[in-house]
Amino acid sequence: MVGIPTLDDVARAAQVHPGTASRALNEETRSKVSPATVGRVLAAADRLGYTPNAVARGLRRQRSMTVGVLIPDLTNAIFPPIVRGIEESLSPRGFTAFVANTDNDDYRERRAFEAFRARQVDGFIFANARRDHGLIQEAFNLGIPSVLANRRTDKSLFPWVAGDDDDGVEQIVKHLVELGHTHVAHIAGPQNNSAGFARAESFRHFVKQHGLRELDCPVVIADAFDTESGGSATKQILHHFPAVTAIFAGNDMIAVGVLGALREAGVHCPVDMSVVGFNDMPLAKDLAPSLTTVAVSGQQLGAMAATLLLDEIAGVDRERTVLLPVELVVRESTAPPRVGALSLARQASAARE
Amino acid sequence: MVGIPTLDDVARAAQVHPGTASRALNEETRSKVSPATVGRVLAAADRLGYTPNAVARGLRRQRSMTVGVLIPDLTNAIFPPIVRGIEESLSPRGFTAFVANTDNDDYRERRAFEAFRARQVDGFIFANARRDHGLIQEAFNLGIPSVLANRRTDKSLFPWVAGDDDDGVEQIVKHLVELGHTHVAHIAGPQNNSAGFARAESFRHFVKQHGLRELDCPVVIADAFDTESGGSATKQILHHFPAVTAIFAGNDMIAVGVLGALREAGVHCPVDMSVVGFNDMPLAKDLAPSLTTVAVSGQQLGAMAATLLLDEIAGVDRERTVLLPVELVVRESTAPPRVGALSLARQASAARE
DNA sequence: CTGAAAGCGCTTACAG
């Protein structure tokens, strides 16, 4: 026998009709075949090293057992664990994932979407949602089973899985207030991104609820969830809000940028400035100082998103929104504010205004 | 028209036979069809929003236009850029990637391999090679087109793309020697991994070539390319080799572990100890101190691996080994050794022996 | 230049 064995090869070897071989090989239809025949077919399949051709099966069943995953930027440390979780959850149910980076670029995003559609994916996991997202709206109009991971659209189109940001932000604000901070700044992520938007909203809410004055708690919007944007936002804060003693960064990458800018400005973290991140990405604990942040299990998030999607594909009704528990991880980057006067560095920085 | 339009729908709308519609739609066969007919078919396809079913085409052509990518750990920051590069190179040629995490686990690895085979992938990119790798040997025996990315097997089975480690290590050793270091330690990655093995070999070679004494340049083998292993290896070095003034870490993650362990031991980097990493992963420049390391373009590496694979699939002969250029990026973590006596901290650390 | 037909490797109603 040359080449990869097919069902016909197995049927011939087992001396049965291909239809019978197919039924014997398939768990769900096996009961329709006599045990003796099943035995012969299985033995033949085993002997030949037969693996069903998933492409042919997909064509016939009109189900590719394949899922498209759209990631905005795999280089952002929070997404790899999500991808892992997705695979973890897909694989035991016989599904496989196509993964594409979209780079927050409409063209690349659409290209990936269409390539995956042409490949007959049974559904999509979008980890790249913006609050107003044309492509996702389109997927909704086309009735394609989909789930949103991490970020969501303003309109409730598809089921959505994310960490409980509101709870995370409350824990952060509470932690800082308990340390004695009264002037806390927030560097928010882009506001067309639901995470950036929601965390900023929660921040404004909880800061007020914990008795801080709105004026003392400025929100600066970063251009992106990255270190550069975090750095330049920090410079703005140091310049315009010298009374601030704690910065809550919209995510860990922004926080890394904050730490860098503080170092550059000679502002010591945590003595002169506390810093909090969000996500607890892999290296957060290895930074100097190690980063206080809110942990969300990306793997769990991905796994849950995949589970919801598979249920949706199978026609099972499920909850539309899953908020995963989050946990504040206190490390070295937060401390009580320095009592009394501003540090020398902060004074100098303020004097330069 | 309900549901996704098929070729038959297009043919009917254009009033031609499906075979003709197929030829008109396909660039390579279009010249066999009269321009008028091509026009009608294209118009009909456009009007219906027709996209060819890649699964059906794959079945018929015996070519899925699909590639399997095996990544040992997507959470390791060097792999996401590689995946990006792979997609970058695949997509314009009409290919799409299945991606799986293997976690250096034989079982998961094999499961992914078989799932991808069942999906009729046209080839594999293995970024998870160990020097002696059963699964890759098996792929070779089966004659499956494949390319190794980053790591390789000892036996030359498939084409291989990687950074020029030997050159990178030479640049590192040269840099440290020029700074005045005479006692340099290397924390090598696992020796069943070609990168870990080759870098250690190169280190031993160049250290000698640059006139350092073998005895002064110990090599400690880390259990894994991660921070924990880097940390414990550092403790060993501080304990057993107090004269060492520079550590070359097998990769950046190990280097992060080194920095942490030094901080914990009160050894100042770079004043008391220089540290060099390898790979220039995304956060290397944001560490404190920022990390001197060797930059390899993961994206370029992935793109090249995909290109080699597609050529192999197309039956084009290509070079078997591509070494990409590397570049030493000097940052804050390296400096001349402190002259004269050991620092107090190092003395104390040595005294504790 | 176009049509008719076979076939890629499966699954699954339909008979018997």
Add this chain to the structure above:
DNA sequence: CTGAAAGCGCTTACAG
């Protein structure tokens, strides 16, 4: 319980 046949949506030699 098993076989015969149709068909998923394409492509492509083969005629004409």
